[in-house]
Amino acid sequence: MISARAMAEGDEGRYLRNQMAEALWSDVLLRVKKLGEGLNITETRAKIVELAEQLQATYIAYDEGLQADDVVLAGAIWRRFYQQKNVDLEHIELLVKYIRKNMRMLDSMSSEQFYDPKNIKWTSLKS
Known part of the structure; x- marks a missing residue:
């Protein structure tokens, strides 16, 4: 949500979004190092590439969902958050409402x- 709101800030927002992504990747690399030398480097790199692809897909899906209606946002949540598994639809509805409320708050700033x-x-998930 911060990333989406930051993009409304032009170049400064893009810089903030990029810094957030850089911090994420620094954290990933730090965690990989902490796991130790017993890791297969080829498999580890493949998993990091997969994670990067998933992050890009998530940005696109949530951006589309935020700009469209609740059905599209619910689909993005289901695909990315629940990984297309069976889920109580009330949980997805709760997340859609949570995201919309918080995006309204961010957009009003x-x-x-x-x-x-x-x-x-941030508003409460259950409010």
Whole structure:
């Protein structure tokens, strides 16, 4: 959600999104190193590439869902979050509402408010 909102900020938002992605990949590499030398390097690289592809697919799916209606967003949640498994539809509905409420909150912020993390007050999942 932060990434999607950041893109409304032009070049500064793109920079923020890229920094978030860089932090994610730094964390991934740190965790791989902590797992030790017993890892198969070829398999590890393949898994990192797969993770990168999944991240890109997730960005696209959620961006599409955020710009479309709740059905499209629900489909993105089901595919990415639940990995297309059977799920109680009320759970997906709850997540759609949660995402929409928080995106409204983020979208209502000025640029100055958005860049100060103290201003971001996430709504409760159950509210």
